[in-house]
Amino acid sequence: VQNPGQRRHASKHRFFVVDLSQALFDFVIQLLPTAEEMAVKEDVRKLLERLIRTIEPDSRLLSFGSTANGFSLRNSDMDLCCLIDSGERLSASDLVTMLGDLLERETKFHVKPLPHARIPIVKLSLDPSPGLPSGIACDIGFENRLALENTRLLMCYAMIDPTRVRTLVLFLKVWSKRRKINSPYQGTLSSYGYVLLVIYFLVHVKNPPVLPNLQQMPPLRPISQEDTHIGGHNTWFFDDIELLCQRWQSSNTESVAELLIDFFRYYSRDFSYNTGVASIRAGLLKKESKGWQNDLSNSKFNDARERNRFCIEDPFETDFNVARCVTKEGLYQIRGEFMRASRILAMRPRAIMALSQLCEE
Ligand code: GTP
Ligand code: MG
CATH class of the missing domain: 1.10.1410.10 (Poly(a)-polymerase, middle domain)
Incomplete structure (x- = not known):
């Protein structure tokens, strides 16, 4: 049984958390990227993909990180990953050098290739302009399939x-x-x-x-080593979120x-x-x-x-x-x-x- 002091304290706390929750929603909403910003970023991705395909015709350029996992704030940078589907391909550092040269010639981006980094990337940026008040910053890497998968894992957690x-x-x-x-x-x-x-x-x-722990849930059907491992790492997780939400709350x-x-x-x-x-x-x-x-x-x-x-x-x-x-x-x-x-x-x-x-x- 609570005494009057404790009751007052508890009710003050309840008011505080209700107010704070509302304030957190309101605060976060105004920091989300606008539809326009998302559209500009998608246009940039498509443009870059077209250019990369002049070097590697069988390539795809995919978003990962915050632009792809639902945790993006206004003006956050773009993380892009180039996947090449053909068997024979150049090394990541050669690709970085070639792509750096190409983008320097063909676009208005500031280009900085880092072919010798632990993970070779090309860094791009656009200066702010009236249509794009914060400019754009973007990293392009190659074959970083683990990053694409961990992005998907975080996105699934967000969807639950x-x-x-x-x-x-x-x-x-x-x-x-x-x-x-x-x-x-x-x-x-x-x-x-x-x-x-x-x-x-x-x-x-x-x-x-x-x-729930998506990496420890029983799979719906048998899974093969081949389907779930990338570079020796087990990347399996339960990703049927619609089904999960029907069964688990x-x-x-x-x-x-x-x-x-x-x-x-x-x-x-x-x-x-x-x-x-x-x-x-x-x-x-x-x-x-x-x-x-x-x-x-x-x-x-x-x-x-x-x-x-x-x-x-x-x-x-x-x-x-x-x-x-x-x-x-x-x-x-x-x-x-x-x-x-x-x-x-x-x-x-x-x-x-x-x-x-x-x-x-
Ligand atoms: P902001 O750029 O601050 O908006 O955040 P972000 O959500 O894009 O996160 P961040 O730039 O830190 O990372 C982007 C993505 O890169 C992550 O979603 C991961 O996929 C990958 N990544 C970043 N750091 C690491 C790391 O240390 N290890 C691995 N494996 N992946 C990483
Ligand atoms: Mg990022």
């Missing part, structure tokens, strides 16, 4: 519970960009990393879960605000950064079991330690730490931001104020 999943992810993307903790080149985490943290939280931390009824508050609390207090690995495929794993431990006693592992401060397993490339770029300082900053967010929300300011304070630049 579009309102809660997309609102949380989009808000966290904006928040992490405004708070300057979304740049792997400066020791913090990529958008892809944040999306995996959200899905991990909704599948494995929340009880009852908000999302989350019994978690928390609002998006409650989930956000709990997300910040979990990653500021409860996640075991020193020993844990967040895996959407398998739940919480130990760094030790993956050979990702922080071995302070052995200088040989210094490098491994720097790479594995924060560990998020890629859903398919399971030997790959998506947070490998996060440095000691970067992790300190990220955790500091999770704590700051928790603190702000614990004070229950007016919802609109809470969001603007959270995302203060």
Whole structure:
């Protein structure tokens, strides 16, 4: 039985989360790309595909990343992947060099080919113009089938519970960009990393879960090794979302605000950064079991330690730490931001104020 003080407290909290959920929807909606922006991007993709086909006639240019998985914000960059269907083909680095030359000659894009990067890409950009106030930034890679599949996995997760999943992810993307903790080149985490943290939280931390584990559900029919493996990595997951939604419904009824508050609390207090690995495929794993431990006693592992401060397993490339770029300082900053967010929300300011304070630049 609650006393009057507790009742007042509980009802104040209920009002706060209702307001905050509404404010989160409103906030996120105004940051979505316009139909016009999406159309321009599709035109750019088609134009580039036509040009690439003058070098490789049997090629397709596909979108991945945020433009394809439903987590796109206004003016986000385009990630494109070129697939070549014919048997004989040039190496990725030769293609990057040739395509770079071609685009330089034939288009108005600024072109920067990176043929010797770990994943060879051509970087393109267009300066802002009246019709395109933020310009366009675009990366073209080759044969990156794993990225296409992980994009599809994230899209399927978003489709199961579009309102809660997309609102949380989009808000966290904006928040992490405004708070300057979304740049792997400066020791913090990529958008892809944040999306995996959200899905991990909704599948494995929340009880009852908000999302099922698509990689561990029984398949509908026998599956062959050949159909499901890319470069030795198992990329199978349950992707018939329509059927899934007929058979499975989350019994978690928390609002998006409650989930956000709990997300910040979990990653500021409860996640075991020193020993844990967040895996959407398998739940919480130990760094030790993956050979990702922080071995302070052995200088040989210094490098491994720097790479594995924060560990998020890629859903398919399971030997790959998506947070490998996060440095000691970067992790300190990220955790500091999770704590700051928790603190702000614990004070229950007016919802609109809470969001603007959270995302203060
Ligand atoms: P914004 O560009 O910030 O809007 O976010 P985004 O959703 O496009 O994410 P990001 O640019 O971080 O990544 C784009 C896509 O590249 C992801 O959806 C993945 O498919 C792929 N990707 C990015 N980083 C990694 C990585 O470290 N490992 C793997 N395997 N794929 C990655
Ligand atoms: Mg992107």
